Amino acid sequence: MDHEAIHRLILFWRKTFFTEPILLSTFIFCFVLALLRHYREKERIFFLFYFLIGILLFTVASPLIILRIFSGKKAAIISEISNTIFELVEFVAFYYFFKKCIQHKKSKIILNLFLISLCLIIFAYFIAINVPSYTVDNIREHSLFINVIEFFFLFILCLTYFYELFTSVPKIDLFKRPSFLIVTGTFFYSVLMIPFFMLANDMIQYEEPTYRILFAFHFILLIIMLITISKAFLCKTRITI
Numbered sequence: 001m002d003h004e005a006i007h008r009l010i011l012f013w014r015k016t017f018f019t020e021p022i023l024l025s026t027f028i029f030c031f032v033l034a035l036l037r038h039y040r041e042k043e044r045i046f047f048l049f050y051f052l053i054g055i056l057l058f059t060v061a062s063p064l065i066i067l068r069i070f071s072g073k074k075a076a077i078i079s080e081i082s083n084t085i086f087e088l089v090e091f092v093a094f095y096y097f098f099k100k101c102i103q104h105k106k107s108k109i110i111l112n113l114f115l116i117s118l119c120l121i122i123f124a125y126f127i128a129i130n131v132p133s134y135t136v137d138n139i140r141e142h143s144l145f146i147n148v149i150e151f152f153f154l155f156i157l158c159l160t161y162f163y164e165l166f167t168s169v170p171k172i173d174l175f176k177r178p179s180f181l182i183v184t185g186t187f188f189y190s191v192l193m194i195p196f197f198m199l200a201n202d203m204i205q206y207e208e209p210t211y212r213i214l215f216a217f218h219f220i221l222l223i224i225m226l227i228t229i230s231k232a233f234l235c236k237t238r239i240t241i
Helices: 003-015 019-036 042-066 072-101 105-129 136-166 178-206 208-233
Strands: none
Touching (some): 003 019, 019 208, 072 136, 072 178, 105 136, 136 178
C-alpha cells in the first residue's frame, strides 16, 4: 500500500474518530475466540460466520471505496450491498440464537416471520439496485431503511427474551447466563441505533459532522455488543442458556 493510499485510509478512519480499526480488531478477536471455542454448537458457529463477514466487510469492501477503486453509483452499490449482506448474516446468527432461547410457540412464529420478511425486503432491494432509474440517494436511503427494520426486529426479540426470562421461575443465576449477556448487549445496540438510522439520510445531507459522531457511537455500541458475545463464548455451557 503506497503513501497516498495510507493517507486516504487514515483520513477515512479519522472521520469516525478511529473507531473503525478498533471495531475490526474486535471482530478479529471474536473470530479467533469462536474458532477456539465453538464446541460444534450450531449457534456459536453461526456467530463465527458473522464475525468472519464483519472482518471481510472492513478489510475488503471498505478499502475498495476508500481507495477509490470504484466511484459514483458503482461505489454506492458495492458499499450498500456489502452492508446489507452483513446485516442479513447478523440477523441470521441472532435468528438461530433466539430460536433456541425463546420457548413460546407464538414467539417462534414471529421470529420466523421476521426472518422471512427481512429476506424478502433485501431480495427486493437487490433487484431494485439494478434498475437504471434507481439513484444513489435511493440506494443509500433504502439501505438505511433495512438497517432500521433489522434493529427493530432485534429489539422486539430482545424484549421477548426478557419477558420470558422474568416471568418464569429462575433456574440459573442471571449473571451466569451467557444468553443474558448477549441479549443485554444486543438490546442497547438495537434500541439506540433505531432513531439514528431513521434520521441518518437527512443527517448525511445537512448535518454531516453530527452524523460522523453518531456513526462512531454506532461502532462503539457494536464493539460493546461483540464484547458481550465474546464473554458468553468464554462460558463452557451453551450460549443459549
